[in-house]
Amino acid sequence: MEFKVNSKELEKVLSKVFPAVPSRTPMPILENFLFDINDGALTVYATDLEISLKSSLNIVSDENAKVLLPAKLLYDIIKSLRDTSINFEILQNGKVNLTTDHGKYSISYLDSDDFPDIPSFPNESLENEDINEFSINGNDLRFALEKSAFALSKEEMRPAMMGALFEFSDDGFRIVTTDGHRLVNLLRKDIKLNFQQQYIVPERAISVLLKLLDERDVKIYLSKSHISFGMNDIELISRLIKHKYPDYRSVIPLENEFQLKVKTKELHDVIKRMMLFSSTNTRRVKFSIKDNNLQISAEDIDLGASGTENILCEYDGEPLDIGFNSSYVNDILSHLNTEEEILIKLHSPTKAVIIFPTKEKENLDLMMLLMPVRLNN
Amino acid sequence: MEFKVNSKELEKVLSKVFPAVPSRTPMPILENFLFDINDGALTVYATDLEISLKSSLNIVSDENAKVLLPAKLLYDIIKSLRDTSINFEILQNGKVNLTTDHGKYSISYLDSDDFPDIPSFPNESLENEDINEFSINGNDLRFALEKSAFALSKEEMRPAMMGALFEFSDDGFRIVTTDGHRLVNLLRKDIKLNFQQQYIVPERAISVLLKLLDERDVKIYLSKSHISFGMNDIELISRLIKHKYPDYRSVIPLENEFQLKVKTKELHDVIKRMMLFSSTNTRRVKFSIKDNNLQISAEDIDLGASGTENILCEYDGEPLDIGFNSSYVNDILSHLNTEEEILIKLHSPTKAVIIFPTKEKENLDLMMLLMPVRLNN
Numbered sequence: 001m002e003f004k005v006n007s008k009e010l011e012k013v014l015s016k017v018f019p020a021v022p023s024r025t026p027m028p029i030l031e032n033f034l035f036d037i038n039d040g041a042l043t044v045y046a047t048d049l050e051i052s053l054k055s056s057l058n059i060v061s062d063e064n065a066k067v068l069l070p071a072k073l074l075y076d077i078i079k080s081l082r083d084t085s086i087n088f089e090i091l092q093n094g095k096v097n098l099t100t101d102h103g104k105y106s107i108s109y110l111d112s113d114d115f116p117d118i119p120s121f122p123n124e125s126l127e128n129e130d131i132n133e134f135s136i137n138g139n140d141l142r143f144a145l146e147k148s149a150f151a152l153s154k155e156e157m158r159p160a161m162m163g164a165l166f167e168f169s170d171d172g173f174r175i176v177t178t179d180g181h182r183l184v185n186l187l188r189k190d191i192k193l194n195f196q197q198q199y200i201v202p203e204r205a206i207s208v209l210l211k212l213l214d215e216r217d218v219k220i221y222l223s224k225s226h227i228s229f230g231m232n233d234i235e236l237i238s239r240l241i242k243h244k245y246p247d248y249r250s251v252i253p254l255e256n257e258f259q260l261k262v263k264t265k266e267l268h269d270v271i272k273r274m275m276l277f278s279s280t281n282t283r284r285v286k287f288s289i290k291d292n293n294l295q296i297s298a299e300d301i302d303l304g305a306s307g308t309e310n311i312l313c314e315y316d317g318e319p320l321d322i323g324f325n326s327s328y329v330n331d332i333l334s335h336l337n338t339e340e341e342i343l344i345k346l347h348s349p350t351k352a353v354i355i356f357p358t359k360e361k362e363n364l365d366l367m368m369l370l371m372p373v374r375l376n377n
Numbered sequence: 378m379e380f381k382v383n384s385k386e387l388e389k390v391l392s393k394v395f396p397a398v399p400s401r402t403p404m405p406i407l408e409n410f411l412f413d414i415n416d417g418a419l420t421v422y423a424t425d426l427e428i429s430l431k432s433s434l435n436i437v438s439d440e441n442a443k444v445l446l447p448a449k450l451l452y453d454i455i456k457s458l459r460d461t462s463i464n465f466e467i468l469q470n471g472k473v474n475l476t477t478d479h480g481k482y483s484i485s486y487l488d489s490d491d492f493p494d495i496p497s498f499p500n501e502s503l504e505n506e507d508i509n510e511f512s513i514n515g516n517d518l519r520f521a522l523e524k525s526a527f528a529l530s531k532e533e534m535r536p537a538m539m540g541a542l543f544e545f546s547d548d549g550f551r552i553v554t555t556d557g558h559r560l561v562n563l564l565r566k567d568i569k570l571n572f573q574q575q576y577i578v579p580e581r582a583i584s585v586l587l588k589l590l591d592e593r594d595v596k597i598y599l600s601k602s603h604i605s606f607g608m609n610d611i612e613l614i615s616r617l618i619k620h621k622y623p624d625y626r627s628v629i630p631l632e633n634e635f636q637l638k639v640k641t642k643e644l645h646d647v648i649k650r651m652m653l654f655s656s657t658n659t660r661r662v663k664f665s666i667k668d669n670n671l672q673i674s675a676e677d678i679d680l681g682a683s684g685t686e687n688i689l690c691e692y693d694g695e696p697l698d699i700g701f702n703s704s705y706v707n708d709i710l711s712h713l714n715t716e717e718e719i720l721i722k723l724h725s726p727t728k729a730v731i732i733f734p735t736k737e738k739e740n741l742d743l744m745m746l747l748m749p750v751r752l753n754n
Contacts, residue, residue, distance in 0.1 A: 073653060073682060080650045095681070103647075103686035105654070270480075273457045276450060277482070304472070305450060309480035 002089045003037055003061035007081040007100070013044050013055045014075045016234045019208045021071040022048040032068035033075075034115050037061050045118055046071060051205050052118040055234045065090055066112040077105060119237055121221035121228040132168075132195045132222040136188075138213040138231065144175050144186050145206050147366060150331050152203050153179035160243035163200035166227075168193050172363075176248045182328050183248060183369040184335075190363035200245055201227055205238035212236065252369060253352050256345035258317025260289060261358060264342050267294075268333040270309045271326055274298040277307040278326045284373055285326040289346075290319040298326065322349045323375040332368050349375065379466045380414055380438035384458040384477070390421050390432045391452045393611045396585045398448040399425040409445035410452075411492050414438050422495055423448060428582050428615045429495040442467055443489040450484060496614055498598035498605040509545075509572045509599040513565075515608065519590040521552050521563050522583050524743060527708050529580050530556035537620035540577035543604075545570050549740075553625045559705050560625060560746040561712075567740035577622055578604055582615035589613065629746060630729050633722035635694025637666060638735060641719050644671075645710040647686045648703055651675040654684040655703045661750055662703040666723075667696040675703065699726045700752040709745050726752065 014033070022030050025048065034045040043056040067090060078086075081100060089097040090109065098105040122131065145164070153161035158180075165176040173191035177184045199222055209229055219230035222240075229236040274285045278298040288295040294313040299306040332355060336342055339357040346353045355368040391410070399407050402425065411422040420433040444467055455463075458477060466474040467486065475482045499508065522541070530538035535557075542553040550568035554561045576599055589611055596607040599617075606613040651662045655675040665672040671690040676683040709732060713719055716734040723730045732745045 070680070070682075073680065076653050077650065077684075080646075080653065082646070102688075103650070103684060105650075105684040106682060108681035269457075269459070273454065273480070273482075276453050276457065303447070303450065304485035305447075305483060307454075307480060307482040311479075 001063040020046040020053040068110040142213040148177040148184040151177040163241040187365040200241035256347040260344040261314040378440040397423040397430040445487040515590040525554040525561040528554040540618040564742040577618035633724040637721040638691040
């Protein structure tokens with residue numbers, strides 16, 4: 001059978017689906033695109049078993065067919081072609097011939113039977129009550145995930161924390177991420193739905209999603225085992241992590257009574273310099289807060305280097321010395337860099353601090369938590 | 378002793394000298410900058426024993442001093458500072474204190490005695506007859522090195538070919554590079570000097586030099602062992618490679634009588650696609666030339682993929698099939714991409730081909746040579 005497609009239109013579809021192709025895998029079949037030609041539409045699928053991507057375009061074709069094509073090779077070939085019509089001819093001998101005005105190329109295909117099944121949403125085989133759905137603006141979802149994804153755990157020992165918690169409750173739609181050292185808690189108060197549920201979305205789904213989101217709305221379906229993000233021309237389907245998320249509420253301190261206000265950029269610039277002096281083992285940086293002065297210092301004994309800087313702040317608490325991992329402080333400040341000023345609530349050198357933007361946003365609560373590290377002296 | 382310097386001015390000097398600091402070295406002393414404060418000037422040196430860089434700026438200082446400062450740490454600190462005055466205080470206890478309006482930093486220094494000597498040019502200790510010198514426009518030198526450096530050999534077994542030949546003769550100033558598979562021969566006919574000599578400049582000197590060259594003239598000194606490139610605010614000194622360069626003239630075929638003219642970009646686009654099909658072992662691509670048609674084809678048997686394209690050409694020879702390494706063809710075409718059309722002179726499937734731009738440039742001859750690879754059929 002044969003079908004025709006424009007090179008640039010196909011390139012666009014392949015570029016969207018390609019991120020789901022695993023770069024190294026013990027299952028070579030996953031290194032293929034599934035081409036499903038059905039009633040004048042070509043749908044391209046790729047999956048690494050955790051996430052799947054699919055996207056479609058209209059083509060000229062009389063027959064239906066399903067084949068597996070080597071993803072990287074095909075994508076590289078299509079990218080290398082100028083704007084041209086390509087004739088795909090699927091032969092019985094296991095070859096696909098691609099013909100353009102200038103050249104003729106031949107690649108091998110595989111049978112599609114062994115390709116893993118990819119769930120589709122909405123799914124008529126499931127009862128309606130098993131599927132929850134809602135829509136959110138793409139930029140709003142991007143904002144929420146960009147602010148939170150950095151705090152995801154990379155430790156395979158705690159699989160639940162390797163994903164982001166999506167929690168739907170009377171409060172609204174909440175996203176929580178944590179690796180045990182820091183935690184991000186972001187709440188969209190205006191997204192209140194008719195179900196109460198927790199889901200854990202894996203890191204890989206989030207990082208691929210962040211490349212696909214734009215200003216358009218995203219239609220989200222949630223089953224017990226999968227989440228689907230439907231954008232205009234591409235759908236991302238991901239497994240959910242089937243573990244119980246830790247009780248994040250129990251680690252957020254409620255009685256941190258000392259308030260410290262600082263300019264975000266000023267503090268961030270100091271932290272970036274102090275990272276140069278903080279020891280490569282501990283990465284420790286010391287905050288000494290007294291009246292309206294925040295002194296930040298770090299020392300690398302092995303290197304024989306040290307640094308101290310002072311910045312102005314507003315502080316209403318008792319004099320306090322507290323240590324942090326400078327990389328974690330840097331991460332948090334990098335993700336609050338849109339805020340002119342932040343509020344840090346503290347209690348003692350051994351208790352978690354919580355950090356807020358000072359300017360409230362409509363319908364949005366954002367809180368970050370950071371554990372201190374012990375000071376030796 | 379103390380001296381003062383502006384952070385941004387110092388950053389500019391350090392950024393120029395830093396490329397000579399080796400990133401991994403069995404001699405940790407080379408991971409330092411040499412700061413030489415002498416009569417109100419600070420000269421910063423770095424060396425990896427093969428190349429050295431030096432650059433100066435004026436400072437406010439009463440005393441002279443020489444210290445070694447950890448290059449990466451100091452450069453990172455200076456880069457991280459905003460535009461500010463820095464007071465350097467060199468203490469007897471092995472520490473240097475840096476003080477700005479906002480902060481105080483301390484780093485360790487080392488004694489400068491163990492730092493390698495760096496030759497200086499013009500050198501009064503050498504007889505005049507031992508030193509050759511000339512000037513060349515920075516952009517002209519950049520052009521010549523950019524066109525030729527890609528063909529340098531990376532094989533340590535043939536040390537002479539790991540550098541570029543700088544040959545001064547009655548023809549002019551010639552640069553030759555080769556790795557045995559391809560060769561670049563570039564002649565500046567207008568640079569005729571009063572000495573006849575061959576020098577071999579190592580790859581590292583060329584790659585660092587390419588980052589420093591601009592439109593200003595470069596003053597070049599050549600001793601028996603070193604070459605110095607003096608630019609306005611920075612000097613690069615490099616060892617020369619003390620081996621005999623192979624006789625490049627003997628490999629350049631003179632009787633290649635078949636002439637093939639093609640559009641550079643058109644051929645290059647085809648080669649980039651054929652690289653996808655050429656087998657990863659041989660990288661072989663086949664040129665089949667007949668009348669005014671150039672057919673280019675490649676096949677990867679392991680992958681079960683193949684491609685064929687045809688482009689128009691002007692050809693006056695007998696029908697010819699000849700194979701090349703597609704990566705080498707790609708390299709050559711990448712470095713002739715400023716040329717609309719190229720001329721390829723051929724003789725037979727086993728003999729080197731030579732490649733020229735069709736448009737002659739004033740005072741400049743440029744030739745590239747490529748060895749064919751055997752075709753199996």
